[in-house]
Structure formats: structure tokens, C-alpha cells
Amino acid sequence: MxxxxxxxxxxxxxxxxxxxxxxxxxxxxxxxxxxxxxxxxxxxxxxxxxxxxxxxxxxxxxxxxxxxxxxxxxxxxxxxxxxxxxxxxxxxxxxxxxxxxxxxxxxxxxxxxxxxxxxxxxxxxxxxxxxxxxxxxxxxxxxxxxxxxxxxxxxxxxxxxxxxxxxxxxxxxxxxxxxxxxxxxxxxxxxxxxxxxxxxxxxxxxxxWHKIPAPEQTDAQKETKDVAQPLVVKRKRTTTLTSVDVGNSIFSVADGDHDDHSPKLSNRKKYGRSVSQQRQTSQNDCESGEDSIVTGSLKDFDDEQSLADVKEEDENAPKMVEHKKTFFAKVVAFFDLDLLxxxxxxxxxxxxxxxxxxxxxxxxxxxxxxxxxxxxxxxxxxxxxxxxxxxxxxxxxxxxxxxxxxxxxxxxxxxxxxxxxxxxxxxxxxxxxxxxxxxxxxxxxxxxxxxxxxxxxxxxxxxxxxxxxxxxxxxxxxxxxxxxxxxxxxxxxxxxxxxxxxxxxxxxxxxxxxxxxxxxxxxxxxxxxxxxx
CATH class of the missing domain: 1.20.1250.20 (MFS general substrate transporter like domains)
Incomplete structure (x- = not known):
């Protein structure tokens, strides 16, 4: 219904x-x-x-x-x-x-x-x-x-x-x-x-507006999930420019809910790697003989809002030195040209x-x-x-x-x-x-x-x-x-x-x-x- x-x-x-x-x-x-x-x-x-x-x-x-x-x-x-x-x-x-x-x-x-x-x-x-x-x-x-x-x-x-x-x-x-x-x-x-x-x-x-509560997992399923998923750093969400949700867009479409242990971080890491590493990943994908299905996806967010309203920030991690991005790097990030x-x-x-x-x-x-x-x-x-x-x-x-x-x-x-x-x-x-x-x-x-x-x-x-x-x-x-x-x-x-x-x-x-x-x-x-x- x-x-x-x-x-x-x-x-x-x-x-x-x-x-x-x-x-x-x-x-x-x-x-x-x-x-x-x-x-x-x-x-x-x-x-x-x-x-x-x-x-x-x-x-x-x-x-x-x-x-x-x-x-x-x-x-x-x-x-x-x-x-x-x-x-x-x-x-x-x-x-x-x-x-x-x-x-x-x-x-x-x-x-x-x-x-x-x-x-x-x-x-x-x-x-x-x-x-x-x-x-x-x-x-x-x-x-x-x-x-x-x-x-x-x-x-x-x-x-x-x-x-x-x-x-x-x-x-x-x-x-x-x-x-x-x-x-x-x-x-x-x-x-x-x-x-x-x-x-x-x-x-x-x-x-x-129409998402439903996810079914509760059994203890065995939770243990299996903990073993299968890599360890990720727990992060807090605050408002900046790098979030990825729009309530009604594809970015809010995911299987489950967005929590601190979402595999999204590992996906983001994958697309931030060097070209040689991505080629190796692609080679492994084709060697499997099946379509390369990426299981990580974006999870739920609060409400219908634009991309510029939300940002992730790791408050517990040490502050990293931010390098100013070139215009070309900004264009690549804006249009996700790293897919090429x-x-x-x-x-x-x-x-x-x-x-x-x-x-x-x-x-x-x-x-x-x-x-x-x-x-x-x-x-x-x-x-x-x-x-x-x-x-x-x-x-x-x-x-x-x-x-x-x-x-x-x-x-x-x-x-x-x-x-x-x-x-x-x-x-x-x-x-x-x-x-x-x-x-x-x-x-x-x-x-x-x-x-x-x-x-x-x-x-x-x-x-x-x-x-x-x-x-x-x-x-x-x-x-x-x-x-x-x-x-x-x-x-x-x-x-x-x-x-x-x-x-x-x-x-x-x-x-x-x-x-x-x-x-x-x-x-x-x-x-x-x-x-x-």
C-alpha cells in the first residue's frame, strides 16, 4: 500500500x-x-x-x-x-x-x-x-x-x-x-x-515521503554484515558543500538508511583513487565474468534539500591541510569526470x-x-x-x-x-x-x-x-x-x-x-x- x-x-x-x-x-x-x-x-x-x-x-x-x-x-x-x-x-x-x-x-x-x-x-x-x-x-x-x-x-x-x-x-x-x-x-x-x-x-x-522502515536484522545477519563490511571511521554530519542528497533525486535512492557506518565512504574512496588503481579495479571486475555491481550507495537523508545545504565533516579526525583545487579539478569533481x-x-x-x-x-x-x-x-x-x-x-x-x-x-x-x-x-x-x-x-x-x-x-x-x-x-x-x-x-x-x-x-x-x-x-x-x- x-x-x-x-x-x-x-x-x-x-x-x-x-x-x-x-x-x-x-x-x-x-x-x-x-x-x-x-x-x-x-x-x-x-x-x-x-x-x-x-x-x-x-x-x-x-x-x-x-x-x-x-x-x-x-x-x-x-x-x-x-x-x-x-x-x-x-x-x-x-x-x-x-x-x-x-x-x-x-x-x-x-x-x-x-x-x-x-x-x-x-x-x-x-x-x-x-x-x-x-x-x-x-x-x-x-x-x-x-x-x-x-x-x-x-x-x-x-x-x-x-x-x-x-x-x-x-x-x-x-x-x-x-x-x-x-x-x-x-x-x-x-x-x-x-x-x-x-x-x-x-x-x-x-x-x-514513501520510504518504509527497514526490517530488523537477526544477530546472525548482523555478525555477517560486520565481517563483510570494512571498518570505516565514524563521522558526524554537519552542513557544507559536499553532501550528496536531494530529496527527490537519484541521490536519495538507496537500499537502507544513512548511518555512520555506511559503505558510501568506501565508494567515495574508490573514486578518489589514482587512475592505475581504478584500472586495476576494472580489470578485477571483468575477470569475474559478471557485471561489476557496486554495492555501496547513498543512504537516506533528512528532507528535500539541495546539494549546497549539506556537508560532511570529521570532527574527531585531525585537521588536514587543504590544498586549493585548480579550475580543472573543480570541473572534474562537479561533473564526475573521473568516471572516464x-x-x-x-x-x-x-x-x-x-x-x-x-x-x-x-x-x-x-x-x-x-x-x-x-x-x-x-x-x-x-x-x-x-x-x-x-x-x-x-x-x-x-x-x-x-x-x-x-x-x-x-x-x-x-x-x-x-x-x-x-x-x-x-x-x-x-x-x-x-x-x-x-x-x-x-x-x-x-x-x-x-x-x-x-x-x-x-x-x-x-x-x-x-x-x-x-x-x-x-x-x-x-x-x-x-x-x-x-x-x-x-x-x-x-x-x-x-x-x-x-x-x-x-x-x-x-x-x-x-x-x-x-x-x-x-x-x-x-x-x-x-x-x-
């Missing part, structure tokens, strides 16, 4: 010595619903942008390269602001960020309905809409991570399943609207639907960025490919997209249970799915009959559903929870670079060769490059482990 303890609950619980933990349910299911509703409309608009304006673009003289540029600017703006995720969610709550993002999404969609020139489309859809997506997406993702711990995979699976409803309904809705309205009027109606994101974002309540010294994180993030850019470009160009290569009409394209989305929807719900049954890690499930996506994309370009395309689309939907669930679960297994916003932000920056560099290349290939076949070959090349890099990394780690033994 959902609980709303109120803003003062965290402070009162800490005063009384009550240990708290994430609810793993309760109001968290409302957060899942908010995630789904927001992404139903956002992904639906991005998915059907080319379908809505394909005929209108011909009259305006906008080419395939121009269309690819608009879509990739949208993705680049969205992902390029990822570096600000951590600082932004320290300053504002997830609910505030989500509402601002929803309003920008509405403004971007409304302005796009009035656009008549290439620069206008770039500003309205590429920049304004991209800014809204950049705000609302991390706010929803971080909220789910804050409310769920043990059930996180199932919660994410349900959230992306709800959001997948948009990929089923929106193509048919847009197709119906285009039969009765102009493309501009159709986009105006979609802008009105986008306003539903505002009340959905208001559901993102601070996690401290972890080879495992860099290789994983770069691979995800390449594969994601390739998949999104194929996804957005699919309506144009079907019209020019396969000769399908608007209804056939909408029917294909709805069929694929329906299968995608089912497998988003089943993917967590499939992974549990096969006992594969999140990373391995993702790797298998992107290899399958490359295979089925190639088959779509070989078989041109509508019946074959529908059949292949079903298998493409299966792989896409699995990919959608497990992709956001890879990084939480590589970094501590309090560094997750910055880790995802850096990943978004890598995606932005990939979109800005590779996106126009795909459009240029089409204009030079006059065929989408070479575009799909290029898309599959970069997807398989991700799989190859990861497999080579695993092989090298395995050989090092064997030689060491």
Missing part, C-alpha cells in the same frame, strides 16, 4: 533512529505509470515525425539529408545536455525538472505545427522539443531507480511496456488524423495530447552510444525506406509499425523474466538483442514483399523489446548509485556526439548512392562494431585471468 509520510518524515525517522529503505512498490508504481505516460507521447511524436511531414517536406524542398539533420539535432540536443543531469538534479527535484520538461515538449510540438522552413523545424523540433526531452527523461528514470531496488528490473520492464503503448497507438492515430487534417493541424492535436505529461510529472513525489578513467565504463558507454545511434536512425528512417524501397502506402506502414510495436510491447513485459530464467546478466541480454536487431534489419532489405516484412518485423519487435528493457540497467551495475546521474549524463553526451557525427553520414550515403541499402549496411556495421568491441574486451579479460592463474 502506498504511503505518504510527508516532508518531515525523513528527519523524524533519523531522529528516532529508524532505519529506512526504498519501498520497492507502493507509490513507486505511480512513478512507473508517470514514466509510461510521459514516454507514450514523447516517443510517439519522434517516431511519427517523418510520417507526418513526409509529403509536406517535398513541397518545401526539404531532402532526406535535411530530415536526417533535423532528427539528429533533436537527439543531439537531448543527449548533449546529459552532462548537466547530476548538477541539475542536485539543485532541483525530479518533479520540478519533469514539469519544466513537459512544458518545453508542448511548446516544441506546438511550434513545429506552425513550421514552414528548415531553420524553423530545426529550432522548434530539433532544439525546443529536444530540450524538453532532455529534462523529462532523466527525471523519470532516476525516480524509478529511487523507488525500487530489488524489483528494479521488473519496474523498468513495466514502465517501458506502458511507454510502448504509444508505439502501437500513435502510428494509427496519426494515420487517422492525416486523413482528415493537414500535417500542421495533426501536429497541433498531438501538441494538445502532449500536455498530459504535466500531470504525469506531478506524480514524481520525493522518495523520502574507468576503462570498463568508457568501453561500455561508447558501445551503447554507437548501437543506440544506429538503431534510432533506422527507426526514424523506416517510413521513408518503406515508401521508396518497398512501395508501401501510409496505411501499410502504420500497420507494420503497430504490429512491430505490439510484439515489442509484449517482450518488454516478458524480458525481465526471460533474463531471470536464462540467468544471463543485463549486459549479455543486451548484447544478444543488438546482434539480432542487425540480422533482422538486413533481412528487411532483402525481402520486399509485405507479408515477409510483417513476419520479420515480429522478430525485430522481440529483439527491440529485450533491448529496451536491459539497456538502462547496464550502467547501474558498473557505477555506484550516487554517481549514476553523472554516468548516464556522460553516456548521453557520447550519444550526442554519435548523432552529430554519424547521423548526417547516413543521410549523405543515401543522397550519394541513391539507395537505402547502403544506409542499412552502415547502420548494421556500427551496431556490430559495438558487439565486437565488447566481445574482444571479454576475451582479453578472460586471457588475462587465465595467465594470472
Amino acid at each position: 502506498a504511503r505518504n509520510h510527508g516532508k518531515k518524515f525523513g528527519a523524524r525517522a533519523i531522529e528516532r533512529g529508524i532505519k529506512l529503505e526504498a519501498p520497492d512498490g507502493g507509490w513507486g508504481w505511480s512513478i512507473v505509470l508517470a514514466f509510461g505516460v510521459n514516454h507514450i507521447f514523447v516517443i510517439g511524436v519522434i517516431q511519427n515525425f517523418a510520417l507526418i511531414f513526409s509529403e509536406k517536406f517535398k513541397g518545401y524542398g526539404i531532402t532526406t539529408t535535411d530530415l536526417s539533420l533535423i532528427l539528429n539535432i533533436n537527439s543531439a540536443v537531448c543527449n548533449g545536455l546529459g552532462l548537466l543531469n547530476g548538477p541539475m538534479l542536485r539543485k532541483f527535484s525530479c518533479r520540478q525538472v519533469g514539469v519544466y520538461g513537459a512544458l518545453l515538449l508542448f511548446c516544441g510540438t506546438y511550434l513545429t505545427s506552425l513550421a514552414t522552413t528548415m531553420p524553423y523545424f530545426i529550432i522548434s523540433f530539433g532544439v525546443v522539443f529536444g530540450l524538453g526531452f532532455a529534462l523529462i527523461s532523466p527525471a523519470n528514470s532516476f525516480s524509478i531507480n529511487s523507488y525500487f531496488n530489488k524489483k528494479r528490473a521488473r519496474a523498468m520492464g513495466l514502465a517501458v511496456t506502458i511507454s510502448g503503448v504509444g508505439t502501437v497507438v500513435m502510428p494509427l492515430t496519426v494515420s487517422f488524423l492525416l486523413q482528415h487534417y493537414t500535417p500542421g493541424d495533426t501536429m497541433l492535436i498531438v501538441a494538445a495530447l502532449m500536455l498530459h505529461c504535466v500531470p504525469a510529472s506531478l506524480l514524481l513525489q520525493p522518495v523520502l 578513467s574507468n576503462p570498463a565504463y568508457v568501453i561500455t558507454s561508447a558501445g551503447i552510444a554507437l548501437a543506440f545511434c544506429a538503431e534510432i536512425n533506422f527507426f526514424l528512417l523506416t517510413p521513408v525506406i518503406f515508401k521508396e524501397v518497398h512501395g508501401f502506402d501510409t496505411y501499410q506502414i502504420a500497420k507494420y509499425q503497430s504490429s512491430l510495436a505490439a510484439v515489442d510491447l509484449v517482450f518488454r513485459l516478458l524480458a525481465p523474466y526471460i533474463g531471470e530464467f536464462l540467468k544471463f546478466s543485463n549486459r549479455n541480454m543486451y548484447l544478444i538483442s543488438i546482434i539480432q536487431l542487425s540480422l533482422f534489419r538486413a533481412l528487411i532489405m532483402i525481402f520486399l514483399d509485405y507479408e515477409y516484412v510483417i513476419a520479420i518485423g515480429i522478430f525485430l519487435g522481440m529483439a527491440k523489446g529485450v533491448r529496451t528493457v536491459f539497456m538502462p540497467l547496464i550502467l547501474p551495475a558498473l557505477v555506484p548509485l550516487h554517481k549514476l546521474p553523472s554516468a548516464i549524463g556522460l553516456l548521453m553526451v557520447m550519444k550526442s556526439i554519435a548523432f552529430m557525427t554519424l547521423g548526417p553520414v547516413y543521410g549523405r550515403i543515401r543522397d550519394v548512392t541513391g539507395s537505402f541499402i547502403y544506409v542499412v549496411i552502415a547502420i548494421n556495421f556500427f551496431t556490430m562494431l559495438t558487439a565486437l568491441i565488447w566481445l574482444v574486451k571479454d576475451y582479453c579479460c578472460r586471457k588475462k585471468s587465465e595467465n594470472k592463474d
